[in-house]
Amino acid sequence: xxxxxxxxxPEPRSFNGHLRDVAAATLxxxxxxxxxxxxxxxxFDPVEGPRHYRSRGLPERFxxxxxxxxxxxxxxxxxxxxxxxxxxxxxxxxxLQFPMWWFSVPAVxxxxxxxxxxxxxxxxxxxxxxxxxxxxxxxMLSVTTGGPEPTFAHNGRNGDIELxxxxxxxxxxxxxxxxxPPFVAYEVGGGIQYSExxxxxxxxxxxxxxxxxxxxxLDLVEPLKFNGWVDWDERGRxxxxxxxxxxxxxxxx
Amino acid sequence: xxxxxxxxxPEPRSFNGHLRDVAAATLxxxxxxxxxxxxxxxxFDPVEGPRHYRSRGLPERFxxxxxxxxxxxxxxxxxxxxxxxxxxxxxxxxxLQFPMWWFSVPAVxxxxxxxxxxxxxxxxxxxxxxxxxxxxxxxMLSVTTGGPEPTFAHNGRNGDIELxxxxxxxxxxxxxxxxxPPFVAYEVGGGIQYSExxxxxxxxxxxxxxxxxxxxxLDLVEPLKFNGWVDWDERGRxxxxxxxxxxxxxxxx
Numbered sequence: 001x002x003x004x005x006x007x008x009x010p011e012p013r014s015f016n017g018h019l020r021d022v023a024a025a026t027l028x029x030x031x032x033x034x035x036x037x038x039x040x041x042x043x044f045d046p047v048e049g050p051r052h053y054r055s056r057g058l059p060e061r062f063x064x065x066x067x068x069x070x071x072x073x074x075x076x077x078x079x080x081x082x083x084x085x086x087x088x089x090x091x092x093x094x095x096l097q098f099p100m101w102w103f104s105v106p107a108v109x110x111x112x113x114x115x116x117x118x119x120x121x122x123x124x125x126x127x128x129x130x131x132x133x134x135x136x137x138x139x140m141l142s143v144t145t146g147g148p149e150p151t152f153a154h155n156g157r158n159g160d161i162e163l164x165x166x167x168x169x170x171x172x173x174x175x176x177x178x179x180x181p182p183f184v185a186y187e188v189g190g191g192i193q194y195s196e197x198x199x200x201x202x203x204x205x206x207x208x209x210x211x212x213x214x215x216x217x218l219d220l221v222e223p224l225k226f227n228g229w230v231d232w233d234e235r236g237r238x239x240x241x242x243x244x245x246x247x248x249x250x251x252x253x
Numbered sequence: 254x255x256x257x258x259x260x261x262x263p264e265p266r267s268f269n270g271h272l273r274d275v276a277a278a279t280l281x282x283x284x285x286x287x288x289x290x291x292x293x294x295x296x297f298d299p300v301e302g303p304r305h306y307r308s309r310g311l312p313e314r315f316x317x318x319x320x321x322x323x324x325x326x327x328x329x330x331x332x333x334x335x336x337x338x339x340x341x342x343x344x345x346x347x348x349l350q351f352p353m354w355w356f357s358v359p360a361v362x363x364x365x366x367x368x369x370x371x372x373x374x375x376x377x378x379x380x381x382x383x384x385x386x387x388x389x390x391x392x393m394l395s396v397t398t399g400g401p402e403p404t405f406a407h408n409g410r411n412g413d414i415e416l417x418x419x420x421x422x423x424x425x426x427x428x429x430x431x432x433x434p435p436f437v438a439y440e441v442g443g444g445i446q447y448s449e450x451x452x453x454x455x456x457x458x459x460x461x462x463x464x465x466x467x468x469x470x471l472d473l474v475e476p477l478k479f480n481g482w483v484d485w486d487e488r489g490r491x492x493x494x495x496x497x498x499x500x501x502x503x504x505x506x
Contacts, residue, residue, distance in 0.1 A: 010302035011315040040302055046360035049263035049293055062264040064354075065399075101317075102366045102427075103420035104357060107299035111360030129410070146318075151489035157382070157480075158489070159501035164420055167356035170412060174355075227410075236404035236411070248412035 003032040004091035008098040008109035010040045015188045015204065016144055020097045022208045023142065026215045027093070035087050039108045044080065046111015052078040069120025077118060084116040093218065094139040094177065096168075099188075100146075103164050113171055123175060130228035132176020138218070139177035141165060142185075142211060149186040163247050170246070173226045180221050183214050256285040257344035261351040261362035263293045268441045268457065269397055273350045275461045276395065279468045280346070288340050292361045297333065299364015305331040322373025330371060337369040346471065347392040347430065349421075352441075353399075356417050366424055376428060383481035385429020391476070392430035394418060395438075395464060402439040416500050423499070426479045433474050436467050 005023055009016035024034045037044075045052075050062040057070030071077045077085070088094065098105050117123065122133045143165065145152060152161040165182055172179050185207040214221075225245035233239050238249060258276055262269035277287045290297075298305075303315040310323030324330045330338070341347065351358050370376065375386045396418065398405060405414040418435055425432045438460040467474075478498035486492050491502060 010300070010317065013314045014316070040300065046299060046364070047263070047293065048354075048359070061266045063267070064263070101301075102363070102370070102424045104363060106301070107360045107364030107367050110355070110357060110363045111299070113355045114360050117355070148489065153490065155491040155497055155502050156489055157485050159419065159423060159499060163416060163501045166412065167417055167420065171355045232410050236401065236409055237406065238408040244408055246412060248416045249408050 001030075001032045001092055002035065002090040003027050003093040003095065004035045004037065004087045005095045005097060006037045006039065006109065006112065007041075008039050008096070008106045008112070012038065012041065014099075015185070015207075016097055016099055018204070019142055019144070019185065019208065019211055022211050023095055023097065023215060026212045027095075027218075030216065030218065032093070035091065037084060037087060037112075039112060042080075044108055044112060046108045046114065048111065048114045052081075052115070064114075065119040068118045072118050072121030077121070078115070081116050081118065084112070085118070085122070088116070088122075088134070092137050094134075094137065094172075095142060096139070097142045099144045100164070103159065105168055117171070117175060128174050128176070129226070130176065132174060135176035135178075137177055138180055138223070139172045140180040141168060141182040143182055144185045144188045147187065152184075152186065160247075166247055169224060173224075179224045179226070180218075181224060183211055185211075254283075254285045254345055255288065255343040256280050256346040256348065257288045257290065257340045258348045258350060259290045259292065259362065259365065260294075261292050261349070261359045261365070265291065265294065267352075268438070268460075269350055269352055271457070272395055272397070272438065272461065272464055275464050276348055276350065276468060279465045280348075280471075283469065283471065285346070288344065290337060290340060290365075292365060295333075297361055297365060299361045299367065301364065301367045305334075305368070317367075318372040321371045325371050325374030330374065331368070334369050334371065337365070338371070338375070341369070341375075341387070345390050347387075347390065347425075348395060349392070350395045352397045353417070356412065358421055370424070370428060381427050381429070382479070383429065385427060388429035388431075390430055391433055391471070392425045393433040394421060394435040396435055397438045397441045400440065405437075405439065413500075419500055422477060426477075432477045432479070433471075434477060436464055438464075 007020045053067045058066045151157040231242045260273045306320045404410040484495045
């Protein structure tokens, strides 16, 4: 069993780095062969653009999907993208470890989606959602926030964490992954508060133990529910009477 | 009246580039002095990290907020960040033009938030939301999508566009901006479909005209509603009886 842990934080000695280490040790003890993508340490370039493509499908005007498909079909994808895809191909479990910055993932992780999840290679109009390339594999977010937990609850100042994470969960589900509920460590990061957590306080240890406890029974965790092709009509809308599983779908207009 | 248009697309000859030009011409005709940040053309580096900071507040371990505050207080912010902040200081209206990639903004724009919206300079625990630095100024998203409009409607396959854009709207609101309803051009981008739109078809022209029509009565547009400090209790939760304005808040748990 292979796993891939993607870390999107500029400092390996951060609490995010620590949670990455805890996850690696826990998965290792479960018998996983754990691979890593420490995106900042790798100097991963998150900006999709023409400089990544030697041979162009449409030389006169850069279109990301056109060039991704062109390169994927000719096995001319950028070397860093090929390396990431090789890790994804081996991994039965994918863990994304990141701090919530501006209600979303850090840019380096967003660009890992933009560049590595290749159109024409890893997804297409007929290969996505429950027909996605990585169907049968599991993925999970492990997130830290600066704000306290109540502000990310329903009717909290920062918005419901489940809904803030949904675009990232949708990305994983679009690729075919079975998505496990996220692990969230609240109120870490930023100055003194952060140092207290990092220096081995009770909260740090409690979150680290909680992540271990979440990862140990990995095969038993009930995944999040998503709708699939059978649920949608020809316009891509939920058929009448079909329950909507995404929080976006549950929300009344 | 100054405006700033931020473009986050690798190709100036794209439909996103065209909409940027339409917006600039429309705002120019309204008498605005229009400034630009073409992030990909500028080679903007969206990855926050230690290499951007000459003098460090916490040399032994990189913490983004600690270094942003340290640099902001000593006027040692990175030159590219200083340049972007100077444009934001001048702009009474901010327009972000981008394609929706993976249910969110492209990495280069996400990193513009991560690096330019500086802790200790442009926001702090007491300077955010309706007490934010840019209060009194207006901001708006102009977005293109690859998928068709019905898939981004309530109960659509891709999720409600209003909710997918909310993390970005929250970012603007957190900074104090008055946020106008977004302009969305659906089903552009990606291969042939994209070319048809780009080559001056009816849809292209219709969307360009629609953006003009949206921008012309800029001062009359009713903004989106957000809750503010007076609405929240000491834990950051909506007070009983206060109507929740964000779609996240309206959504029942």
